Every structure is written in C-alpha cells, then in structure tokens.
C-alpha cells in the first residue's frame with residue numbers, strides 16, 4: 001500500500017506530459033471554476049485550467065525537486081559522514097560538531113534564510129532544502145563507518161594492501177548507504193512537504209508552475225465554493241508524506257530492502273523452498289564468506305517439537321550458521337547452500353539492552369510485535385505465557401532484570417506463533433538459577449506451541465537440559481552431530497570430548513579435575529588442508545593434518561568427522 005502511493009507519485013511525475021489531458025498552463029476564462037465532470041475529472045480553477053493536469057504536473061515538479069534534493073544531500077551527507085567515521089580523531093570531532101549543529105538547527109529556518117538571501121527559484125530551492133536535509137545522512141553514515149573502522153575484516157584488507165580509497169569506496173560506503181537509503185524513503189515525504197510549504201509561503205516554485213503547495217494557496221479562498229481546488233493537492237501531499245513515513249518505518253524494521261540495495265550489496269545465492277509437514281528447517285551445504293569462508297558446508301535440520309543445540313567455542317560459526325539462512329548476517333556476506341524452511345521464525349538474542357528502545361515501555365515493544373504478527377494474541381496473554389505479570393507492560397527496559405528482559409524477548413519472538421524459534425546464547429549473560437528457569441520456559445513453550453527450536457550456546461552442559469539433538473561446531477564446520485544422549489554419553493570427536501571435560505558433569509566423582517583443551521580456537525574452515533582441530537588434538541596423527549576428515553555416519557543419526565574415534 002505504502003509503496004503503491006509512492007509508485008503512483010513517481011509514475012504521475014514521470015508520465016505527466018503523456019497522461020495529462022490538458023496543458024496545465026492554458027487558461028480558458030469561460031470555463032472557470034467548473035466542478036468535476038467527465039471532461040475535467042477534478043474540475044477547473046478560476047482561470048479555467050484543468051485541475052487534474054495541474055496536479056499531475058505538480059507531481060512532476062515535486063518529484064524533480066525531491067530527487068535533486070535527495071541526490072545532493074545523500075551524496076554530500078554520506079561522503080562527509082564516511083570521512084569522519086573513517087579518519088576518526090580531530091577530523092571526526094570537528095565534522096561531528098558541525099553535523100550536530102546542522103541537525104539541531106530548525107530546517108525550515110535554514111531554508112527560509114537561504115531563500116531570503118538568494119531569492120526564490122528551483123535552483124535556490126534545491127540548495128536550501130539540501131542544506132536542511134544533508135545532516136541526518138552524515139550522522140547515519142558516520143556511525144555506521146565508525147563501528148566498522150576497526151573490524152578485523154578491514155585490518156585484513158589493509159594488510160593485503162588495500163588503500164583508503166578502495167576501503168572506503170568498496171567496503172565502507174555500500175554498507176553505510178543501506179541505512180541512509182532507508183532514511184531517504186522517509187525523507188521523501190518531508191521534502192515534498194517542505195517544498196509545498198515554501199511554495200505556500202510564496203518562497204518556493206513561482207507561478208505559473210503548478211506546484212502542489214502553490215495549488216493549495218490558490219485554492220484556499222475557494223474552500224467553501226469550489227472544494228476541488230484545494231482538496232486534491234492537500235490529499236496528494238498528505239498521502240505522499242504518510243506513505244513515505246510508513247515505508248521508511250517498515251524498511252527500518254527490516255521487512256524489505258530498498259531495491260537499489262540489491263545492486264549495491266552482494267547477492268545472496270541461496271535457494272529457499274517451502275518446508276513440508278513438520279520439518280521446520282533443513283539446511284544443506286551452507287557456506288558463508290566475507291568473502292573468505294567463516295562457515296563451510298554445514299548441513300542440519302530441525303522438526304517441529306524438537307530442539308537442536310548448536311555448540312562450540314566463540315568464533316566457531318554457530319551464530320552465522322543459524323542466522324544466515326534467514327539473511328540475518330552482515331549484508332556483505334556471500335551465502336550459498338540450499339534451505340528448506342517454514343514461514344514463521346522468531347529470534348531471541350543474548351540479553352542486551354540494545355535490543356530494546358530505552359524510551360518505550362515493555363508493553364509498547366510487545367504490542368508492536370502483536371500488531372505486526374496479526375495473529376490475535378494479546379500483550380498480557382504473551383507476558384503471562386512467558387511467566388511475567390501483566391504490570392511489566394508499564395515498565396521500561398532498564399527497570400527489568402536480565403532474566404525478565406529475556407522473557408520479554410521470548411514473548412516478542414512468539415507473538416507471531418513461529419514454527420521455528422532461534423535462541424542465540426539466550427542465557428549467557430545470566431546467573432545459573434535464572435539460566436535454568438529460562439531453559440525450562442523454552443522447553444515448556446516448545447511443547448505448548450509445538451515449535452521447532454535451535455539454541456546456540458558455547459556451553460554443552462547448559463543446552464543439555466533442553467536439546468533433543470546436538471551439532472558441535474569447530475572452525476566453521478560441524479564436527480559431530482547426533483541425538484543428545486549419544487553425543488553426551490559417547491562423544492566420537494576429540495573436540496566434543498574436550499568440551500565435555502571442560503565443564504562439571506552430573507555424576508562425576510568429587511575432586512575430578514576439569515581438563516582444558518590446549519591451544520587456541522579461532523581457526524577458519526579453509527586455514528588448514530587437514531582437520532582444523534589437529535593442532536590442538538591429543539590423539540592426532542600426521543595423517544590428520546594431511547586430509548580433512550568428512551562427517552560420517554557412525555551410529556543411529558550419529559555423525560562424526562574424526563576417523564580416530566576419541
């Protein structure tokens with residue numbers, strides 16, 4: 001709907017000369033102030049000019065000015081913001097102060113001052129509006145680039161000899177452009193309204209051009225006698241402003257990516273098909289690269305009513321493996337593989353205040369999820385389902401404990417009655433008792449809602465409470481996979497055994513020492529020709545470093561990638 005209004009606006013603007021029934025500037029005093037009829041669908045004005053034609057040409061003017069303002073402010077803003085974010089230090093401090101000042105100045109005042117000095121006219125209008133509009137783009141681009149500046153990925157590029165121009169142009173501007181384009185979709189409305197307001201004040205596009213703001217002011221004296229003069233441009237402005245705001249909100253919520261991003265950002269080359277029966281997700285041969293691979297040839301599946309635990313050390317690729325099938329990874333990622341999935345998926349992240357908007361109550365967060373889901377559940381019902389009192393709805397995120405916030409995240413995630421719930425380290429930041437309560441809650445919801453669930457954790461003992469099957473990851477690959485009890489009781493891969501020995505196990509003799517694994521984690525899947533775990537493995541033989549062992553079936557549903565059998 002929101003896109004439709006904007007598409008109509010753009011088409012009207014582009015095609016005005018072809019579809020307008022009359023010349024918008026030609027007067028016919030004998031046909032003045034005619035009401036809408038078959039000849040003049042929107043009537044005529046006091047000079048006998050066809051209102052529909054004027055409205056269509058008005059769209060053309062608004063579109064041209066808006067496109068020009070967006071082009072100037074986006075280019076300038078992204079450039080300035082990227083430079084500040086990339087260079088940091090005093091350059092960043094100076095530019096940031098200028099951006100802060102520009103953001104805090106009332107835009108209309110800036111535009112009025114510029115037009116006051118330079119006089120009205122299309123060119124001056126574009127300059128005035130661009131001076132008003134550039135600063136948010138600079139701020140967004142600066143924040144995005146500053147966050148990426150010190151990433152290991154960029155360090156690696158610099159080490160490989162990439163100069164600042166290449167790093168900025170190829171690796172920083174495209175990701176900064178994404179959120180800026182989302183913001184631009186909201187800005188369309190603001191600019192159309194700004195141009196109309198300035199024209200309304202007699203400072204925008206001068207007559208006889210049929211600009212919407214100009215049409216409004218011309219129609220105002222006739223509001224009582226000839227409503228068709230002021231209403232159509234008024235409705236057109238309102239519709240474009242609303243549609244642009246709604247589209248911006250939707251894009252910011254991640255429902256859709258602006259189509260231009262599909263050219264700017266690398267394509268995802270995965271194949272997604274709908275799941276059958278109780279299969280919630282099946283992933284085959286998933287690889288993710290930036291472009292060097294961080295996840296290689298990963299396959300797993302999970303059915304409704306079943307919990308799959310993905311475990312492994314930090315950096316082993318767990319999160320990437322479970323979120324990449326849904327596009328929830330860095331947009332630069334190149335994702336390949338075959339994915340069979342259900343329609344509805346909910347995600348719960350590690351407890352982090354950043355997941356919530358600090359200025360909105362818990363009730364408004366859950367309420368938004370309820371509205372988006374359109375499945376008839378109510379906020380209080382969801383809060384009760386996750387074991388929270390309804391009064392929590394009036395509280396703000398910082399007023400809740402970590403465990404309570406995780407329950408709220410779960411309530412939001414299940415609002416859409418997902419077929420699959422992904423929980424990424426849902427209890428890592430919490431103490432042991434709260435951890436256990438949350439895992440019990442997840443287990444209960446899995447049964448009550450018959451969901452499939454994937455729980456990501458670095459701690460095998462934690463997920464043992466809830467999982468049916470386990471996939472153990474090391475250096476971007478699954479090294480062992482199978483039913484929970486088999487993997488825990490008779491681990492086949494030395495890495496799984498190492499993970500189990502590093503934590504207390506029920507039934508262990510008091511005084512048993514935990515064993516740590518020698519060496520460091522953090523290898524990537526293609527670093528070594530052989531087994532990535534070999535350098536740390538106590539039972540490795542030279543053969544292990546020469547050839548990479550494949551996952552092989554060693555029991556009922558039990559696979560291991562170690563021929564040595566730990």
Ligand SMILES: Nc1ncnc2c1ncn2[C@@H]1O[C@H](COP(=O)(O)OP(=O)(O)OP(=O)(O)O)[C@@H](O)[C@H]1O
Nearest residue numbers: 153290294313314315316317318319320321330458
């Ligand atoms: N945007 C990115 N650019 C480059 N490399 C990335 C990017 N995102 C993730 N990686 C790399 O991918 C690898 C796997 O990361 P991932 O977050 O999936 O691991 P993980 O096992 O979930 O770790 P953790 O438990 O710390 O979250 C890591 O080595 C990480 O550095």
